[in-house]
Amino acid sequence: SFFLHTFALIYKSKPENYSFMKKIFLLWALLGGLLSVACVRDEALNAECDIESCMVENVDVSSIFFTDADRRKEVAASDSVISFAIRKQADVSAMAVRFAVTEGASLYLISDASVQVDPAKPYSNGDALDYSHGPVSFRVVSQDGLWHRDYQVRFDELNFVTDLHFEQAELEPAKEKYYIWYETDEQGQRCNQWATGNPGFKLSKSSAKPMDYPTVPYENGYRGQGVKLETRDTGGFGAMVKMRIAAGNLFIGTFDETEALNDAMKATCFGKPFRKKPLRFKGYYQFTPGPVFQDRAGLPVPGRVDAPDLYAVFYRNVDAAGQPFVLHGDDVLTSENIVALARVEDPQATTGWTAFDLPFEYRKDVDPALLLNAGYNLAVVFTSSVEGASFCGAVGSTLLVDEVKVETESN
Numbered sequence: 001s002f003f004l005h006t007f008a009l010i011y012k013s014k015p016e017n018y019s020f021m022k023k024i025f026l027l028w029a030l031l032g033g034l035l036s037v038a039c040v041r042d043e044a045l046n047a048e049c050d051i052e053s054c055m056v057e058n059v060d061v062s063s064i065f066f067t068d069a070d071r072r073k074e075v076a077a078s079d080s081v082i083s084f085a086i087r088k089q090a091d092v093s094a095m096a097v098r099f100a101v102t103e104g105a106s107l108y109l110i111s112d113a114s115v116q117v118d119p120a121k122p123y124s125n126g127d128a129l130d131y132s133h134g135p136v137s138f139r140v141v142s143q144d145g146l147w148h149r150d151y152q153v154r155f156d157e158l159n160f161v162t163d164l165h166f167e168q169a170e171l172e173p174a175k176e177k178y179y180i181w182y183e184t185d186e187q188g189q190r191c192n193q194w195a196t197g198n199p200g201f202k203l204s205k206s207s208a209k210p211m212d213y214p215t216v217p218y219e220n221g222y223r224g225q226g227v228k229l230e231t232r233d234t235g236g237f238g239a240m241v242k243m244r245i246a247a248g249n250l251f252i253g254t255f256d257e258t259e260a261l262n263d264a265m266k267a268t269c270f271g272k273p274f275r276k277k278p279l280r281f282k283g284y285y286q287f288t289p290g291p292v293f294q295d296r297a298g299l300p301v302p303g304r305v306d307a308p309d310l311y312a313v314f315y316r317n318v319d320a321a322g323q324p325f326v327l328h329g330d331d332v333l334t335s336e337n338i339v340a341l342a343r344v345e346d347p348q349a350t351t352g353w354t355a356f357d358l359p360f361e362y363r364k365d366v367d368p369a370l371l372l373n374a375g376y377n378l379a380v381v382f383t384s385s386v387e388g389a390s391f392c393g394a395v396g397s398t399l400l401v402d403e404v405k406v407e408t409e410s411n
Contacts (some may be wrong), residue, residue: 045144048102050152051075054082057096057126064090066158066273066374068323076256078199080151080174081135081192085158085273085374091132092155098126104143110150111137131155142202149174158374160274161191162406164283166227169217171210177202179211181227181250193252193272200260200267201246204234214248214384218327218400222284222353226402229384231290231306231393245299245395247388251381253326263388265329271315271377276408277366278378281312282357283404286350287384290394306394309386312406314360315378315395317372327379329389340374353402380406 055073056064064086065071073082086092101107109123114130119139129136135154142148161183169179174233178198183191196215201208210216218228229248238244241261259267285308293304316337319325327335333343340360347356370376382401385393 017323018388027214035252039058039341045142046102046104047144047147048141049105049140049147049149050077050102051082051099051138051140052102053100054097054153056084057098058128059095063087064092067318067324068288069318070374075151076254077258078172078255080149080172082151082153083192084153084155086155090155090157093130093132094128095155096126096128096132097153099138101140102142106141106143108139108141109136110139156189158273158275159185159189159191160193160272160378161185162276162278162408164380164404164406165224166217166221166402166404167225169225169227172198175202176210177208178210179216195251195253195255195268197246197255198266199247199255199257199382200264201232201234203257203260204238204243204246205232214246215250218402221400221402223403226380226400229308229382229399229401231388231395231397233386239298242296243391244294244296244387245385245391245393246397247383247385247393249381249383250401264391268329268332268389270313270327270332270381271317271379273317273374274314274376274378275371275374276410277371278312278314278340278342278360278406278408280359280407281380281404282355282356282407283310284353284355284402285310285326285344285347285382285399286353286400287347288396288398289349290396290398293394294392296391301392305349306384306397307386308347308397308399309343309381309383310356310399310401311341312360312378312380313338313342314340314376314378317375326377332379332381339366353400378406380404 035275046196053074061068070085075082099107107125108119109117110119113133135152138151140149168182172178181194185191198213198215201213205367214230214232216228218226227250231247232244234243234246253270256267268334287308289306293301293306295301315327317325325337340362341360343358344356384399387393
């Protein structure tokens with residue numbers, strides 16, 4: 001009856017979709033039949049193979065980490081690298097990491113530079129390993145034994161690249177469906193500080209080619225390669241869940257695709273720990289608005305022209321109760337935890353590369369002791385549609401960005 005009711009509502013709202021919805025209804029009916037048969041059989045074994053969270057145990061927190069929260073990690077479904085930020089010259093030769101994996105899954109140690117490993121032998125969860133020689137790789141095998149996923153676990157001295165060139169882009173290693181970005185610090189170390197909403201777009205258009213995603217590399221940058229952010233149509237599935245567009249975005253932080261359909265605002269987690277006081281936000285951009293601005297219902301908004309958004313936000317990463325805090329899509333510009341903000345005001349269409357250079361406007365004083373101990377986060381955010389998080393914007397709006405820099409006070 002639920003399927004019939006849903007079908008009727010959609011048909012009434014858009015009769016022209018009858019043929020499409022008829023196919024969906026038949027698919028639901030088939031699924032219902034299969035489920036009814038499955039009820040009389042044994043429950044199927046779990047096919048999931050994810051690390052959901054992990055925690056470093058039996059460690060002197062003050063000698064390794066900045067805060068106790070730094071030894072805990074919630075692992076997003078799109079993450080294949082788990083990185084713990086540590087103090088300089090911290091001893092990580094015996095780190096006991098305990099992993100929480102999906103129900104019934106098995107965990108294996110498959111690569112460790114410090115010892116010989118037997119990849120066929122299950123890992124004893126929580127055993128201490130030597131991470132001083134580099135990252136250690138694990139494999140999670142699903143309960144049904146048909147699926148597996150590999151993870152790299154590493155302990156990195158806290159670093160944050162502020163000269164942002166967008167030269168390093170690669171296909172996401174697990175599925176190679178979309179591009180991800182990283183930066184390289186002065187020592188040549190990889191910094192995985194960028195995230196995009198590309199994993200969310202994959203949920204709506206899994207058949208899309210990598211260059212058809214909202215955020216892709218752009219060969220003709222201001223200098224070398226830049227990044228192209230384009231607002232895309234999410235197709236029939238996106239319309240069904242009232243998420244008709246996906247704005248191109250690139251931001252420092254993480255994206256949790258498990259929240260993308262449940263609570264899109266919470267899927268974006270902005271910022272990484274930062275130990276310098278930011279002073280200026282500068283770079284280059286181009287913008288071309290799409291032809292028709294639409295609201296969340298997909299209806300054109302006469303006279304409305306789309307606009308991008310480019311900003312950097314510096315904020316306290318602990319809340320009033322002392323718990324770890326991160327900005328999301330619903331409070332990234334309004335939270336009481338914000339200390340300073342630098343935002344390009346009223347960005348509009350351009351005919352070529354346009355420079356921006358603006359100061360951080362401070363709302364609160366910076367505590368030097370908190371700064372030294374990574375008590376603040378910095379986020380840099382770009383999007384091709386300013387209201388994209390609310391699924392309002394113009395398909396085709398295109399923002400190009402390159403050669404961005406956050407200037408800081410020396411400390």
